[in-house]
Amino acid sequence: MSGFIAELRKNKILFLMIAPVLVFFVVFSYFPMVGVYYAFTNYNFDGGLFGSPFVGMQNFKFLYESGALFSLTKNTVLYNLAFIFIGNLLQIVCAIFLSELTGKWFKKTTQSIMFLPFFISFVLVGAFVFNLFNTETGVINALLKQLGMHTYDFYMNTEPWKYIIVFFNVWKGLGYGTVIYLAAIMSISDEYHEAAKIDGANIFHRIRYITIPMLVPTFILLILLSLGGILKGQFDLFYQIIGSNGMLYETTDIIDTYVYRSLAVNFDIGMGTAAGLYQSFFGFVLIMSVNWIIKKTREDYALF
């Protein structure tokens, strides 16, 4: 302890410089951790944190027995898996094409276009979805009408939304991921390709036997990192696309949208906090496991 005080005195300015950030995390991250206690109460606003009746594991029990926990977890995990694998594969394909094609202007332009969705807000994604799929005036139904076909009521059918959600997620992240993979490709030494060319390898051989193997470490690292966050949902994406359309929850409700509704629609603080705590706790276990695996195999890539 005296060592700490001496250190504090010696590096007074350094401590002062990092103090605002530490205070910030104490207030906005560590203090709310105390609030996970809400998960074990039947919260009411007047009672507050410790004045609300304690109900033990009842909220978790309800979440489990009502089947909500299972279906929320299933949706969250499956969507994330689709995002991760389809997203990464498309990004790799784009990065490989962009690294080998020769048209400079073409590459620059298309790369800029593909990066554009990353910069726009999810509200605009919501506008796209409205423009494309709404029943009365949406582009798709307008086209169907023009062709003399029956219109399709997207808001009454759960099936298409899975693909719409995955599409817009992949769409938004394509340019960003392509840049990451392109950087990894650029770091491959030219000598490998030159040597392969001299040995008579064509472009497909070079991609198959040089580029792809060299991308595998980046790919695995990015996949593992994403797997650690597989219980975290993309609230913005789901909420802007689905909104409060209860018809579609069965296949599109994820933990984050459920927690949000508990807070903003159902006012069930205890239940919402319980779902959030479940997500945080197992998310923590997951990321620790992932880090353990990385540490076992490639120590230098470990998170901590």
Add this chain to the structure above:
Amino acid sequence: MKIRTERSTLLFNIVGYVVISILSLLCLLPFWLIISGSFSSEAEIVRDGFKIFPSEFTFSAYQSVFSNPQQIFKAYLVSISLTAVGTLLGLFFISMAGYVLSRKDFKYRNSLAFFIYFTTLFSGGMIPWYILIVKYLDWKDSYLALLVPMMIGAWNIILMKNFMKSIPESIVESAKIDGAGEFTIYSKLVLPLSTPGLATIGLFLGLAYWNDWFSANIFITTEAKYPLQFLLYKILASAAVLKTSVAANLSADFKPPTESLKMAVAIVVTGPIIFLYPFLQRYFVKGLTIGAVKG
């Protein structure tokens, strides 16, 4: 042999150009559809729906938007102020913390770094966080709720620390021998050398503030305080009506253009990002390739 290699390259190029072109078109298509919708006439949209090319080209939706632009100007002002103040303050605190954590002779840097990093591993969840801000800080309907909670993120601090680690230690040491204080070393020596890092993190922060609609959704109740994205959200959801002079001057049962207006508002709100885009993208790509893969 020679011909065969050329043939495979040709095949690769054809497939490559086709695939990349299709993906690029898919990335552009939604933007195009919104633009097309914003230039369509309301009657046409109601009759035929949104089209890929409007058959009657009109500026009427934009005329409505700009006939009484106070509401959008106000929202622009809110968003610009929040983005500017939030990004500058955030960069200041993040870079100071990054500097302290990058100092190898600072004894507690590892424990403090973990204290910060831990917040990415475990959290109390959204609801305790919300109750803290509304009940204990009493920031409901306050700009503070839009500004402060998203200012500092653990990842940005870690990224900043990694950027600053690459600055040669000898610079800091020689300044110390010359008697410079810690804050002077940070502000006069380290910050100017960290501009790529500051630019990248500043862009991340600025983009997050500019595109934020969620904070307003849960914290703001007064319509005059809406930031831009949230105003757009409300207009799209038909929960707020854009106050146009057309709607204000005419009788209650007059129906102002709504569908094309929604599209025009989306364009007006997103426009600046598109204009700044070439600049933004250049810095982003640079920053990403320097630091983000594994700093």
